[in-house]
Amino acid sequence: MIDVDLGDLGLDEGGHLLVQRALTASPQVRVRGTAPTLAVDLPAWCRVRGYAYVDNVIARVNVDRTHGAERAGSIETAVELPPARWGLAARGALVEAGAPSLDLPLAEKRELWADEAARLYAQAAAAQWDPATAIPWTAPSEHPPEIEDAIVQIMTYLIENETAALLVPVRFLGRLHPHFREVMQLLAIQAADEARHIEVFTRRATLHRDVLGLSTAGGQASLATLFDEPDFAVASFLLAVLGEGSFLALLWFIRDHAPDACTREVARFAAQDEARHVAFGLAHLARHAALDPSLLGRLAAAIERRHAALASTAGLNALVFDALVLLAAGSWEPADLRRGHAAVVELVREMDAGRRTRLVRLGFDATTAERLSSLHTRNFM
């Protein structure tokens, strides 16, 4: 038996910590103290804890909550298939048995993991930018009204594509086992990136106009095939590797051709973020493909399926195509339009080349990569 003296500290002021600490060291503890309510509180506290109490002496009864508890893996390394019963517990935490099993169907490491996730997350966290200060919103713009109309149409198109890029990963995020902490954090910060992109594109579109451009049925049909895709690998492949990869080229194009500093910066900042999204998609799919040789076939089939589904749609919004030509031309002069048109054709070629490079990085041979890239949606995303 050991004695613990609480002085004037009451059990309603944290005194129970001293008592509990003493009970950890000894099965029997005599408690002394001068707090006015100690005589009332001590027996009541013991009753709730299941301890025996007689005349200021507490006898510990083993009511250990950690019996049958298990470690949720190790802090450093994610396991291959974390059980649902680990639930929301931190990786490496001691999890009491009997916790409810959560519905976390995205729980297989090979389907989602990339060793680069932690680094990409850290990069993303460090590279967050404030739309209010990063973009020169008040920079002078002297381009003609019709070029501004073209910018508004392009922004309208970007917003709906970025909305898809936000919602598609978030739907998987809600099903992802939080054991894969780095991937969860990365998808979350990607969503924050897209939220910011939606903000700046909206703000740029409405800088000089109070109505937005056209959203086409064909464009939305293309995005709907992403939105409805239930498989994480396929969705990530179509969205990140092919869609956002193509978008990178588009954002650089806008950065290079926009007439005003504001539009150029909006595109440049968004492109920096998108590059990380593409990097993660490539990294986890390359790892997945190395572990599961059947994956590439599934991905190829997904492109073909999507191509077939979109065959009857109009593809890229013609207004967007024309707006890009006009943006690159910078005027209605025929020579400028010829140059602008050539630039957009070159953009489409660059997008194709980028897709083929990434497909080869995932393990497709060059011929297959060329064929699959050509089947990618004409909507770019």
Place this chain on the structure above:
Amino acid sequence: MKELVLGAVAYDAKVVPIWDGFREWFAQRGLPFDYVLFTNYERQVEAHLRGDIDVAWNSPLAWLEARDLAAKHRRRADAIVMRDTDRDLTSVVLVRADSAIRTLADLGGKRVGVGAADSPQATLIPLASIAEAGINVDAVKHDVLVGKHGDHVGGERLAVKALLAGEVDAACLIDGNRLAFANEGLLAPNATRVLYQTGAYDHCNMTVLDGAPVVAIERFRELLFAMDYADPAVRPLLDMEGLKRWLPGRTSGYALLERAAASFVGGWIASR
């Protein structure tokens, strides 16, 4: 084995998962078991006497009601099991720290906040103890879920809030809730004083009447006693029901409530 049917009062939504969990646990161990929920203890006691249920999870007041009603019909009631937390409770009367009330005698004529009218711990026992000391007070009831015998802690919380707001001069509650309310932040340390603490009393028990299915009841008792807090399948049920282990029932701890019921509840038994 015939299915054993338990009656319990639905004082909170958690009562359903508690007894669903028990039912599954009993079934896995070969005891066919089901339960019926009542909105109030009086209805449960009547159903018990009628034979609708085999065992009743009774509040202390419901135990007295069942025992006396059984006796009236020349039958016998037994308390077979109780929680470790059902033994040796006390109630306390709190006053504000700066109150001029120093002794129980000072409480004479004052407004005393209590819980539900039928709460043994927050109303009947403390008021009876005060009355037995010859003090007359003006009891201010906080009727939360009457018929549930104060199982819901809301009445005590309202009484304490009334005390802190200066609407009453004292408040009655179960000893453990003083600490619980302190942890909630409702009661700041040293904001109140314990003016009076009642003698010890017991709380709920599992009640059976003569003629109950002996084998099933015995198996029920064995299984309850076998429940181990270390067992993760059982622990959440015990946590929700507020115990670490089941103990044999005893009837030695109801004298205070019996006197209180006689003085405050009046002719409720005679009326049946």
